[in-house]
Amino acid sequence: MTIKAVALISGGLDSLLAARLIQQQGVVVEGINFFTGFCVEGHTHAIRNRDRKREKRNNALWVAEQLGIKLHIIDIIEEYKDIVINPKHGYGANLNPCLDCKIFMVHKAHEWLEQHDFDFIITGEVIGQRPKSQRKRLMPVVASESGAEDLLLRPLCARNLPPTRPELEGWIEREQLLDFSGRSRKPQMALAARFGFEGYAQPAGGCCFLTDQSYSVKLQDMWDNRGHREYELDDIMLLKVGRHIRPSKAFKLIIAREEGETRFLSGYKRQFQTIKTVSHAGPLALVEGEQLDPRQLQLACAITARFSQGRDAESVELRFSDREKDSRNLQVKPLRAEQINPEWVIA
């Protein structure tokens, strides 16, 4: 009888090790990776020139290749909105609904398991590794609220938890599972060395933008100004890019910080009012909000000019375009640094 497990693959070290531990017991493993829209993975390196020089690698695909397993990447952008907007268990330090997120992902993995006739689910969770979602008392909450119940196995810390069905049924040997706990990464690194894994992703602030304070401030600002929490993929993508400056309730500027961001924001010219310096090298700015009146337009241009090569010039010429339909050029005097009200700068 072939036993099959589906592993939640984030692209990090823990899920890599958890899957390999189970493979070693003769279980067939396939990976599942969820794309929420907030994943750090893959996005920013495609936008900023600075990051374009880095190796372009999707870590979940890399992990799957190391393990020699199939990987199914699943778009959960729409369903995930409810997790972000209405987290039953609340947020972490920022707008990160980590516990609800984990429950949801295990729930989706359980659905996948039933559809594909797999036997159990593996995660790389370690008791105490993360303050919100990986506390010992919350481990049963994830298992029960996801619907996975005793089909959810955490190989890296299983011996600190009650036996699950794969162990009780003899599909795998509990003695070969581990008893990791706490925030130290040393046991994982030692195990990686034992397995011969090199070049795995280093943990660097998590894999989700919602754990990032600056990102969360921008998301909250967006919600506050719209008066509702609905969002589209483009909304949450744009929060990852540029300087966000809101000089008034009526509009926000998203100003590219470098060429790569200007190129990325250019893709939105048909959806937004845009401002681009003409007389000097400078950034593209998207205007998010209502139709600008003449006074607002002057201010938006003066702010944008502040971030151009003409910041110290007496006058800078800019081109204002309204969703690529109407456009006209304007001359403004760039704002001085001290004229940018710190309260305008969102993050």
Add this chain to the structure above:
Amino acid sequence: MSDIVEVDARRLLCPMPVIRLQDCINRQPAGASVRITCTDPGTMNDIPAWCRINGHSVISSDQRQQEFIFVVRKNGDGER
């Protein structure tokens, strides 16, 4: 040879192009070919990696200005 199925993944950032390819491939019979056009340079790594992992073949990859174009053949199980 059957017609090539086209997937437009321009302006999408990884992993969305991979997801679009995966969802299209999953709907095709073994032997079908899919051509995907992308603008995210990350696809240069991600699409071949996804194909290797899942046992499909990259028949061709081409860069034209800012676009990355791949033709992928869907293999059946055991055709890796």
